[in-house]
Amino acid sequence: MTSVWDRVEPLLWHVEKPARYIGGEDGSFADDKGPEAVRWLLAYPDTYEIGLPNQGLQILYGILNERDDAAAERTYAPWSDMEAAMRAARVPLFSVESARPADEFDVLAFNLSAELTYTNVLNMLDLAEVPLRTAQRGAGDTVVLAGGHCTYNPEPLADFLDAIVLGDGEEVVGELNDVMAAWLATPEPGRSRRDLHVALARTEGVYVPSLYTPRYVAGRLAGYDVDPAAPETIDKRTVADLGQWPYPRAQLVPLTEVVHDRLNVEVFRGCTRGCRFCQAGMITRPVRERPKDQVIDMVRKGIERTGYDEVALTSLSTADFSGIGEVVAALTDPAQGVPQVAVSLPSLRVDAFTVATAASIQQVRRTGLTFAPEGGTWRMRRVINKLISDDDLYSAVDAAFSQGWRRVKLYFLIGLPTERDEDVVAIARLAANCVERGRAHHQKASVTASVGGFVPKANTPFQWHEMDSPNELRRKVSLLRNEARATRGLEIRWHDPDATAAEGIVSRGDRRIGAVIERVWRDGGTFQEWSERFELARWEAALAAEGLDLATTALRARGRDEMLPWSHLSAGLHPDFLWGDYEASLAAEGVEDCRWTPCYDCGACTTYGIEHVVASTSPPAGGSQGTGQGLDLTGPVTVELGATRR
Amino acid sequence: MSDAHLDAGRAATGVLELPERLRLRYRKLGKVRFTSQRDLARLMERAMRRASLPLRRSAGFSPRPLLSFGLALPTGCSSLAEYLDLRLDEASATSPEVRVVASTEVDFTHLARLCAILSSMLPAGIDVTAAATLHGPEVSLQEAVASCDWELEVLGVGPAEAAGRVERLLGADAVMVTRERKGREVADDLRPSILSLRVADRPARVLDGLGDVVGIEASVTTRPRGVRPGELCRALGDQVTLLGACRTHQWMENEDRTVRAEPLSEAGVACVGLPARTEVLGG
Numbered sequence: 001m002t003s004v005w006d007r008v009e010p011l012l013w014h015v016e017k018p019a020r021y022i023g024g025e026d027g028s029f030a031d032d033k034g035p036e037a038v039r040w041l042l043a044y045p046d047t048y049e050i051g052l053p054n055q056g057l058q059i060l061y062g063i064l065n066e067r068d069d070a071a072a073e074r075t076y077a078p079w080s081d082m083e084a085a086m087r088a089a090r091v092p093l094f095s096v097e098s099a100r101p102a103d104e105f106d107v108l109a110f111n112l113s114a115e116l117t118y119t120n121v122l123n124m125l126d127l128a129e130v131p132l133r134t135a136q137r138g139a140g141d142t143v144v145l146a147g148g149h150c151t152y153n154p155e156p157l158a159d160f161l162d163a164i165v166l167g168d169g170e171e172v173v174g175e176l177n178d179v180m181a182a183w184l185a186t187p188e189p190g191r192s193r194r195d196l197h198v199a200l201a202r203t204e205g206v207y208v209p210s211l212y213t214p215r216y217v218a219g220r221l222a223g224y225d226v227d228p229a230a231p232e233t234i235d236k237r238t239v240a241d242l243g244q245w246p247y248p249r250a251q252l253v254p255l256t257e258v259v260h261d262r263l264n265v266e267v268f269r270g271c272t273r274g275c276r277f278c279q280a281g282m283i284t285r286p287v288r289e290r291p292k293d294q295v296i297d298m299v300r301k302g303i304e305r306t307g308y309d310e311v312a313l314t315s316l317s318t319a320d321f322s323g324i325g326e327v328v329a330a331l332t333d334p335a336q337g338v339p340q341v342a343v344s345l346p347s348l349r350v351d352a353f354t355v356a357t358a359a360s361i362q363q364v365r366r367t368g369l370t371f372a373p374e375g376g377t378w379r380m381r382r383v384i385n386k387l388i389s390d391d392d393l394y395s396a397v398d399a400a401f402s403q404g405w406r407r408v409k410l411y412f413l414i415g416l417p418t419e420r421d422e423d424v425v426a427i428a429r430l431a432a433n434c435v436e437r438g439r440a441h442h443q444k445a446s447v448t449a450s451v452g453g454f455v456p457k458a459n460t461p462f463q464w465h466e467m468d469s470p471n472e473l474r475r476k477v478s479l480l481r482n483e484a485r486a487t488r489g490l491e492i493r494w495h496d497p498d499a500t501a502a503e504g505i506v507s508r509g510d511r512r513i514g515a516v517i518e519r520v521w522r523d524g525g526t527f528q529e530w531s532e533r534f535e536l537a538r539w540e541a542a543l544a545a546e547g548l549d550l551a552t553t554a555l556r557a558r559g560r561d562e563m564l565p566w567s568h569l570s571a572g573l574h575p576d577f578l579w580g581d582y583e584a585s586l587a588a589e590g591v592e593d594c595r596w597t598p599c600y601d602c603g604a605c606t607t608y609g610i611e612h613v614v615a616s617t618s619p620p621a622g623g624s625q626g627t628g629q630g631l632d633l634t635g636p637v638t639v640e641l642g643a644t645r646r
Numbered sequence: 647m648s649d650a651h652l653d654a655g656r657a658a659t660g661v662l663e664l665p666e667r668l669r670l671r672y673r674k675l676g677k678v679r680f681t682s683q684r685d686l687a688r689l690m691e692r693a694m695r696r697a698s699l700p701l702r703r704s705a706g707f708s709p710r711p712l713l714s715f716g717l718a719l720p721t722g723c724s725s726l727a728e729y730l731d732l733r734l735d736e737a738s739a740t741s742p743e744v745r746v747v748a749s750t751e752v753d754f755t756h757l758a759r760l761c762a763i764l765s766s767m768l769p770a771g772i773d774v775t776a777a778a779t780l781h782g783p784e785v786s787l788q789e790a791v792a793s794c795d796w797e798l799e800v801l802g803v804g805p806a807e808a809a810g811r812v813e814r815l816l817g818a819d820a821v822m823v824t825r826e827r828k829g830r831e832v833a834d835d836l837r838p839s840i841l842s843l844r845v846a847d848r849p850a851r852v853l854d855g856l857g858d859v860v861g862i863e864a865s866v867t868t869r870p871r872g873v874r875p876g877e878l879c880r881a882l883g884d885q886v887t888l889l890g891a892c893r894t895h896q897w898m899e900n901e902d903r904t905v906r907a908e909p910l911s912e913a914g915v916a917c918v919g920l921p922a923r924t925e926v927l928g929g
Contacts, residue, residue, distance in 0.1 A: 010801075010856065013722050013876075013888055018680035024769050253692070255678060255769055256685045307692030307767070 001031070004091055005099035011085040019256035020048035021082065023074075023096035026253035026306065029061070031098060033071040038180045040064055040072040041095055041105035041142075045112070045120035046529070048076040048096070053260040055314070056148060057111045058248040060173050070177045073097040073105070077120045078127070080526065086127065093127035102128035106180055107143050110161075112150035115506040116499065116529035118157055119521040121146075125160060132518070133159050134210050139191050143180065151207075152283055153458035155565040156506050156513035158209035162193075163200040165207075166569060167236030167283075168269070170245045172205050179203060201230040205237035207569060214511050214565075219552075221510045221563050233568045240610045242269055242288045246298055253306045262310035262344070263302040267295050267327070270604075271316035272594045272612070276385045276585050277374070277413060279457035281316055283571040285604030287595055288613040292323025296330045303341055310342040319349040319357060320595075322616035328361050348396075350388045355399035369400045372411035376426030382588040383418050385581075390430065397434045401441040408434060408447050414476045415454040415468035415500070418586060424476045427451065428483035428492070435489045446489040451480065453500030455507055458566040459573060461581035466557035467504050469550075470536065473497035498536035502528065504554030505539060510565035513553065516542040574603040593619070647758050647776045647914045655758030661742070662763075663756045664699070665749035667780035670730045670764070671910040674719060675892075678771035683718040686772075690730065693767040697760075698741035702733040716787030716896065716909070717794070720874050725893040729787050729909045731780065749779040757914065778916035785918060787909060791868055793841060795895040798862040798875050801853070802885035808860045809845045811882045816843055821881050836881055839873045841865040859889055 012018035031039075042061055044051025051057070057074070064072040073095035078086060086092070093102040102108055108128060110121055122132060130144060131137045137144075146154065147165040154164045165172055183196045201208040211227035226232055239245060251263060268289040271281040290298075299311050311331070315321060331343050343361040348354050350371045358369065373393050375381040381388060400408055412427045431449040438445025453473045456462040468476070477494045484492045506513060519542035520528070527533040543549055558564060560579060577600070584591065594600060595612055596619040605611045647655075674686070681689070691711055694701055701711035716729040736746040757777040764774040800808065815821055821836040846861030853859050862882075866873040875891035899906040900920045907917040 006854070010887075010889060012680050017682075018722060019682065019685060022677040022680050024677055024771075026769065255681045255689065257688070304696070307694075307696040309695060 001098065001100055002104065003099045004094050004101055007089060007091050008094065008099055011082065011089060011091065015081045015085060016079060017049075017256065020076065020079065021096060022255070023098075024255050025052075027248075027250040028074075028097055028252060029065045029072065031071045031073065033068065036181070036185075037067075037069050037071045038107065038177050038184065039105045040070060040107045040109055040177075041075055041102055042072055043075045043108055043110045043124060045077050045110055045117040045124060046114070046527075047079055048254075049256070049258040051076040051111070052252060052254050052258045053264065054111055054113065055248065055264055055266060056113070056169065058252055059245070060109075060147075060169050061252075062248045062250065063170060063173055064177065067174065067177065069181055073100065075102060075124070077117075077124055077527070083123070083127065083526075092129050093124055103130055103142050105142055106184060107145055107176075109145040109147065112146050112148035112154075112157070114529055115150055115156075115503050116534075118506055118517050119525050119528055121157060122160060122518060122521040123526050134162050134193075135159070137162070137193060139188050139193055143196065145176070149280060149283065150507075152279065152569060152571060153507060153509075153566040154207065154209070154569070155214075155511045156509050156517055158212075158511050159514040161209060162197065163206050163208045165237070166205050166234055166571070168239040169237070170239050170247070172203065172237045175203050176200070176206070198229045201227075205235065207234045209511075212568065221565055223563055224568060226568075233570055235570045235607065236283070236572060238572070238604075238608050238610060239269075239288065241613060242266070242290045243294055243613075246290075246294055251302060251306060253308070260312065262312055263299065263306055263308045263341075264312050264314050265295055265298045265302065266290065266315060267313045267318055267321045267323075268315045271320075273317060273320075274385045274581075274591050274593060275374070276383075276461045276581060277416065277454060277456075278316075279460050282460045282573060284316070285572065285602065286610065286612045289322055289615055292327050292615065295323065295327050299327075299331060299341070308341070310344060312344045312346050314346055317349055318345045319354040322614055324357060328357060332361055350396050351392050352395040352399040355396050355403060359399075359403040368407040368409055369405045370409040370411065371396055373430065374411065374413050375416065375423065376412065376428075376430055377423045379588055380416060380419065380423040380426075382590045383585050384413075384416055385585065385590050387590045387592075393430065394433065394437060397447075398437050401438040401445055406438075406442055406445060408438065408445075410434065410447060410449045412449055412451045413454045414451055414480070415473050417456075417462060417465045418588075419476075421476070421479060424479050425483045428480050428487070428490070431484065431490050431492075432487040435487055438489070444489070446491065448491045448493060449484070451477065451492065451494040453495055453497050455500060455504045457507055458564070458569075459571045459578070461578050461585060463564065463578065464558045464560065464562075464582060467500075467508075467555050468497075469555055470497040470501045473500060496531055496534070499529070499531065499534055501536055501550060501554060502534070502539045505543070505550065507554075508565075509553045512546060512548060515546050516548065519545055570607075572602075572604040572607040574601070574607075577602045595619070647761060647912065651754065651758040651914070652762055654755055655760070656762040658755050658759045662744045662759060663747045663752055664734055664744065664760060665752045665779040666734055666746055667749070668732050668734065668760075669778050669780050669910045669916050670732070670761075670774050671776040671912065672728050672730065672768075672772055672774045673724075673726050674728055674772055675724045675726075676771035678769050679724040680722055682721045683715065686719075687713065687715065689768060689772065693764050694732075696767045697763050698739075698744050699732075700734050700736060700738035700740065700744060700746060702735035702738060714786060717791055717868060717872065719893060720876070720891075723875060723891045723893060727893060727896050727908065729896065731787060749781065752779055754914070775912050776910050776914045778910050778914055780916060780918060782918050790898045790909060790918075791896045792899040792903075792906075793865060793867045793897045794872075794893055795897070796864045796866065796875055796878075797846065797892045797894055798864065798879065798888060799859050799890040800862060800879055800882065801856055801859060801887050801889050803860065804858050805845055805850045805860050808862065808882070808886075811886075812843050812845055812862070815881055816840070823877050823881055825877070834871065836873055836877060839867045839871065840878075841867060843878075853889070
């Protein structure tokens, strides 16, 4: 094994935050495996401080390194100053553990959690000195894999990846290791990349794009020519019982500051609230809770091992965890042997009950509390199936301010299907009402409304829907700002509409977007999710050079019969269910959470013969979002399709 | 502390007894030197929580443990002599295994054991080499330390050329360097802060493809301003680049620089004050 550390070391004097490149985390792995072990380099295509906490990557890191026949190290995107220094000194991409060059690993596996990191993926492949396109790679080259939430439309990166994993990685990563080991055991002259691709394609949940050739008719994707060795469709992998996978067992404790710098314990995976805009909720079904005793045990051991004084109980909606009351009681009772820790719930449900839970565990730091009503009007929230009433929000906000919080943050989306200007303006009114309620408790109560632009994503009911142009989003933002101007204590923040458009290109585009990503990268467009590094003009120029444009690749609506780029990739959700739910949304009809109500056959359970793992058969106490009571889910709401089209 | 003491500390069991005021001495070597001072503070806090040290906390809305670090070590520099003062408080105890006692009752073995425990909980490269009870008036490490010794490794010129440049620098009336302070370029004269500067006796090594590595030994004051290894290196002129720098000593000195002592020696002897002038010492 070689190490480039001697060549890296002199560069570190001259770069920002050199601790990004030295590894040394508590919990990190020192390679002591035999030569036959498959060497994995797990890569996160963003800076160390963003990538290190990623739990998906850490779970696979732990599982692989427990095996005798696998060894995994990690790498992250070097920041631009380091990249320039590395290129000048001809230092390749290297692992943080042992500074081993990336191309000496058998597998380079990327975590794809955000679409705007795709140009970094190409940059890292280039720095790794691995041939950029799968078609250029030979039997001796590193195998490039990817997994993560973005893989439900992996087409824009398809030309650069040998294989892509859909769904939970816990089980399949071992199967991939077996496939790799068998292939590597064949002497190099006798093995071919194709043999590997075929073996990978036989693995459930694994998509090998080189075996699917897109066909275009009149500039539109018409279908894929599928190699006989590959399945017509690929279904995601789902771990039936999270309790069998208490990972990461040894969460990495970094030497330098990172985001989410605390212990993280996943309390459940999946969410069936059914928010129609939420890709994470759609693709991770069904709900699988971790047994509460295991949660308490993981927190206790984790705090002892790491020295952290904060733990986040993570999931898509932690207040919905059946064991939340008991876990919180155990973690805040010193008699139970857990050292005093701050517990944070990163995603709060919008109701007073949830705030009471948060108040009981955040005895010390009451800085800010965040809720996500997402839509400004009840009609809008029925369209997106975020079923919380104005009263739910007001009671949550009342509870928060009365419990000592001074600042409340609200998340909203604009550019949602059927949205009218009154829905946008209502965001400011709703937030202003929250400020007013806060004033009853504190003179300086404040509310921040953060507004993001909506991107309809693959495998959601909105996958067919059009998306707003950057100019339309800008117009809505200014409507909102005008409306908010009069309210002291109300701050409006918004996501750059241009970045939303680029996210649309890479989330909704087909395989032709690969060349666009490559152009943006070659033009210097790395770190596109960092606003100071982003320019839509680069993307538009790259689209134009490939004979494409923003409107047709990202913005336009798709017909029910249109071939979607991800038609062959399934999260288990029946297309009929998704279409039906889309139609219900346009009629502003909500659907209830199927954890506690009869199944409406979305397919996530039945397709894979699994079911919800939920300790409680009744919904949590609380506001309407908890019980579903008192909500008028249908009723006469006029919906004008296309009312906002301009 | 000696290896024998540290071994005895490692072997000791039972309740760990510690004084209310403590000074620690530690090394920072290897890859971990690329962490910042801020990172180091967090690493120390986490290690101390794992060791169940009952740190006294500041009052207020968001209480922080009362740790007071000495002079910041520039990111990338290693050190044999870093210091940290801390306060413990029986009321903050979280474990029956650690007790805070009157300082006169604290046995040396307990302090050695603390060094061993913290070293095992800190990342590779950070080792706590001594601990001592603090008595008497409180003087912050930053106030107390008057000068530091450094060993630099530089690239770009051979040993003879380096020696000539050192000579010229020491003979100069002023050594101006510029640096950015609050967004503005300011020029400072480094010369009064340089107490000594020489090319090290040990033979220069050759680094593959990069050329001669020359050792430079420097002693610099901390007031009116500290001198960073990078600045010394720039003062040596064109082509010279810094490969590494290690702080070997920090010194407390009396006013006329005739008496000096380390804030805490590796043998475990702490110094909290020096006589102002030699005559006073003599009388």
